[in-house]
Amino acid sequence: MDLVSFLGYLIFYGAIVTYIVLGFIVAFEAMLALNGVPGAIEWIRMHHSPRTFWRMLLLFLPILHLLYLLFEVIPNLFGEPRSPFDLERIYSNVFGKDRG
Numbered sequence: 001m002d003l004v005s006f007l008g009y010l011i012f013y014g015a016i017v018t019y020i021v022l023g024f025i026v027a028f029e030a031m032l033a034l035n036g037v038p039g040a041i042e043w044i045r046m047h048h049s050p051r052t053f054w055r056m057l058l059l060f061l062p063i064l065h066l067l068y069l070l071f072e073v074i075p076n077l078f079g080e081p082r083s084p085f086d087l088e089r090i091y092s093n094v095f096g097k098d099r100g
Helices: 003-034 038-047 050-059 061-077 087-095
Strands: none
Touching: 003 038, 003 050, 003 061, 003 087, 038 087, 050 061, 050 087
16 A cells, blocks of 8 residues: 555545544434533534524434434433424524524
């Protein structure tokens, strides 16, 4: 393996791992905001602008759906109440207004 292909693999797999790690961080923030946790809402307001937070919600939507399945849908099968999944609701819980 030469240096060019090594750097190509490093960049490719580094981008995938970065997407997964950042996606889980944003998805956990969003799940906590969906359930109205005040500490998470304040943290999001402190670290993200409304426009940036909306873009990150859209960018990491597949990971957000995965965490919603794990933390809301599966526990609902065992009798826990479930919050409906809605990006507008997450956004309005954090910034107190509808997007747009």
